[in-house]
Structures are given as structure tokens and as C-alpha cells.
Amino acid sequence: MNEAVETLVSQVAACAKACNQCFYACLKEEDVKMMTNCIRTDRECADMCGIVADFAYRESEVFPDLVAACAKMCGVCAAECEQHDMQHCKDCAEACRACEKACNDYLGQ
Numbered sequence: 001m002n003e004a005v006e007t008l009v010s011q012v013a014a015c016a017k018a019c020n021q022c023f024y025a026c027l028k029e030e031d032v033k034m035m036t037n038c039i040r041t042d043r044e045c046a047d048m049c050g051i052v053a054d055f056a057y058r059e060s061e062v063f064p065d066l067v068a069a070c071a072k073m074c075g076v077c078a079a080e081c082e083q084h085d086m087q088h089c090k091d092c093a094e095a096c097r098a099c100e101k102a103c104n105d106y107l108g109q
Contacts, residue, residue, distance in 0.1 A: 004106055008067070009056050011102035015074060016049035018095030022081060025088035038080050038089065045077035045096060052103075064107060071103035 023042035026035040052070045055063050078096035081089040 004109055005056050008102055008106045009053050011099050012049040012052045012070065015095045015099035016046040016053075018092045019043070019046035019049070019077060022088045022092035025086065029086070035084075038084060041073075041077040041080045042092065045073050048073040049099065067103045067106055071100050071107070074100035074103065 019042040023039055023046065026032070026039045026042065029035050032039075048066075048070045052063075052066050055066050060066075074096040078093045078100065081093035081096065084090075
């Protein structure tokens with residue numbers, strides 16, 4: 001696997017970790033109902049990042065399409081988390097923005 005793919009896989013793994021941490025922290029918030037959309041987007045983003053990592057190792061021909069979808073999902077998740085003041089949401093938004101950039105950088109190479 002080339003260096004660009006390795007870099008991308010590292011970034012999607014970090015994003016998935018941040019999304020999962022945010023997801024679990026949101027479940028512990030006092031007003032969980034208020035966090036429903038954040039929880040949903042965290043899970044979707046973590047899942048998408050996992051799919052990108054899996055397909056990178058398969059050298060799938062649909063890999064670029066998945067990377068594009070991952071960039072979009074990371075943007076959606078970041079936008080949701082940026083609406084909340086909790087540190088776990090701020091950390092997740094930062095990881096999602098970094099992953100979104102890494103995906104777009106990979107696609108633009």
C-alpha cells in the first residue's frame with residue numbers, strides 16, 4: 001500500500017476513535033434526547049471511517065467513491081458536533097475536520 005493510503009487510513013482510524021468516544025460520552029449526557037442527532041452522526045461517521053479503512057486494504061475499485069462519501073460524512077458529523085460545547089464534541093469535530101481534509105487531499109492527488 002502506498003504512503004498516501006497509509007496516511008489516509010491513519011486519519012480515518014483517528015476519526016473513528018474520536019467519533020466513538022463522542023458517541024459514548026453523549027449517551028452519558030444529562031439530556032440525551034438533545035444529543036440524538038450527534039449520537040447518530042457519530043455512529044455513521046465511525047462506521048464510514050471503518051469502511052474506508054477496510055476497503056483501502058482491499059484495493060477496491062470503489063475506494064475513491066468511499067473516500068468521497070467519508071469526506072462528506074465527516075463534514076456532516078463535524079458540523080453537528082460544532083453545535084455543542086462539550087469537550088468530547090469539540091474533539092470529535094476537530095478529528096472529523098482533519099479526516100475530511102485528509103479524504104479531500106487524497107482525492108485531489
